[in-house]
Amino acid sequence: MLTVLGLALFLSLTLMISAVGYWMYARPSRFQKRLGTLEEAAAVTLGSSGAPDRAWIVRVVETIGEKVPLSPLEASVVRRTMLAAGFRSDRAVTIYYGVKVVSALVFVVFAGFVWSWLSNPMLRLMVWPALAAAGFYLPNLGLDMLVSRRQERIRFALPDALDLMVVCMEAGLGLDQAISSVSKELLLTHKDLSEELGLVTLEMRAGKRRMEALKNLGERTGEPELRKLVATMVQADRFGTSVAESLRTHSEFMRVKRRQAAEERAAKVGVKLTFPIFFFIMPAMMLVAAGPGVLQLIRGMSRLMKVGTY
Secondary structure, three states, X not given: OHHHHHHHHHHHHHXXXXXXXXXXXXXXXXXXXXXXXXXXXXXXXXXXXXXXXXXXXXXXXXXHHHOOOOOHHHHHHHHHHHHHHOOOOOOHHHHHHHHHHHHHHHHHHHHHHHHHHOOOHHHHHHHHXXXXXXXXXXXXXXXXXXXXXXXXXXXXXXXXXXXXXXXXXXXXXOHHHHHHHHHHHOOOOOHHHHHHHHXXXXXXXXXXXXXXXXXXXXXXXXOHHHHHXXXXXHHHHHHOOOHHHHHHHHHHHHHHHHHHHXXXXXXXXXXXXXXXXXXXXXXXXXXXXXXXXXXXXHHHHHHXXXXXXX
């Protein structure tokens, strides 16, 4: 009897402690984790990191970039390119030009080492401006690469987003609500497209017309397929046709186009492999196949030449 009472008391205390621990620690931590996830998603959508303190090297680069004289036209072009690459911070342009200046200085230091190795006076004279210009324009190549990669990710994510948008609209949602739902659902799988659609939702909530927000989406990313999608949505909404059917047709068209592009790349593989085969694989095969015979022939000929000399 005492054993049963002791076991019951132990179980009741265990349940009480577990309940108190859940309500005081586990549940608030889950709520805080969920709240932190929402804050991170909002920060990603708005393009802010949320960290008040930046690294000292970023501050130094930004300070250097602020000293670079820029015209308004050039600054707007760079701003548009930075937006296409996914950099929405107000300091993106100054940091970018600071990186360009720092890269040029690094290449100038490298030019000093190259100058000590050169003996030609003309090359010594040209190495400084050439490497400085190369260092200044090298970040342009990196930025163009980032833009092209981001556009490719957005282009590959469009069919999935269109299918999900069609499902949302056929379930009874409007176009604005469908865009908002798709931006939330694609946050983990297709982050870039989710950010762009989230910006469209924020612009419409701020008071912009839907057509203007969609046009800003196409201009902001610079992706031709997304611009075609925006034109399709604008025309379907303007002429009163079914937006869901237009999106479904556009999604099928994009998948067919992607499959045709893959088939085209696969057909070019044979032609592209000609040069590696000719310059790398064929010499090795000839060496393996004809090498022993050539060695035997050289050995036999050397013996014949020795006999002939005697």
